[in-house]
Amino acid sequence: MNPIDLVLVEDDPMVMEVNEGFIKRIGGFRICGKAKTGKRALEIIQELRPRLVILDIYLPDFNGIQILREVRRQGIPTDIILITAAQDVATVQAGLRFGVVDYIIKPFKFERINTALNNYRTYSEQFRNRGEMNQEDLDRLIKILPSQENPSNRIREELPKGLREITLQQVYNFLKESRVGLSAEGVAEGVGLARVTARRYLEYLEKNERVILETQYGSVGRPINKYKIVL
Structure with a gap:
């Protein structure tokens, strides 16, 4: 190609x-x-x-x-x-x-x-050698675009005071790209936020059922909470 x-x-x-x-x-x-x-x-x-x-x-x-x-x-x-x-x-x-x-x-x-x-x-390859598209083709094509996974398209209620829509999108996209569960500390480091700020966004996404919270227990130490995108 x-x-x-x-x-x-x-x-x-x-x-x-x-x-x-x-x-x-x-x-x-x-x-x-x-x-x-x-x-x-x-x-x-x-x-x-x-x-x-x-x-x-x-x-x-x-x-x-x-x-x-x-x-x-x-x-x-x-x-x-x-x-x-x-x-x-x-x-x-x-x-x-x-x-x-x-x-x-x-x-x-x-x-x-x-x-x-x-x-x-x-996305671009979907148009190669096609004369027309049916609804199923179009639905699959549209889902490829990142903007379709923007949490603001699905979460309609007003954000709590102190939360910003663009930062919410950054947190959501970072989790989506990771494809594995991440702790609040991991998200904070990856997005460039304070840990307490990252946790607020993650808790908001969990409340709106866009992420799930998984608690992992090790042999020693405190359990680790990890957030994962809802597929």
Whole structure:
């Protein structure tokens, strides 16, 4: 199978180098273009029309959402993954409304972008050699996208004071990617939260039946509580 052409947009040279290393490590993708500014990013996207763009939001000239909007306005058939430090709900919603296939919040680990690109590859392969799709095909395809597993799509009640929707999503996604039960300490370290804060989000997800709590007993010491995604 031919590699998927990808354009990488990031203004920080060190972050660009790290992301490039991650992508090469994953395999199956070919970086056909790189840009450090929004203007150059648009030029490359218009010229190459890559299958996928990994786009930072904070660029020296344009906001990444502006680039995303312009790509959609021009009807360029390119999928976009946003990678950014922006966590405010308005920015997240803007990205989702303009059809990003994933939204990764900095700082992130290799496992997160690995999951995003593998999901995208699976998603993209579903369209190969197909003339049409039935409902079952579409349902299976939609479930591949991470946004479908966003806990905010399923938990409708107002969050308790002190909890943030975007952090709830980070905690949920981290658990989902781990595929095994994790302690509050493990989640706190992986997401970058205080242990007590991580526990509050985990308890909220458990209350809403999005995670289950498993207590593991060892031969010595106190039992360990681990949280696991409800499948």
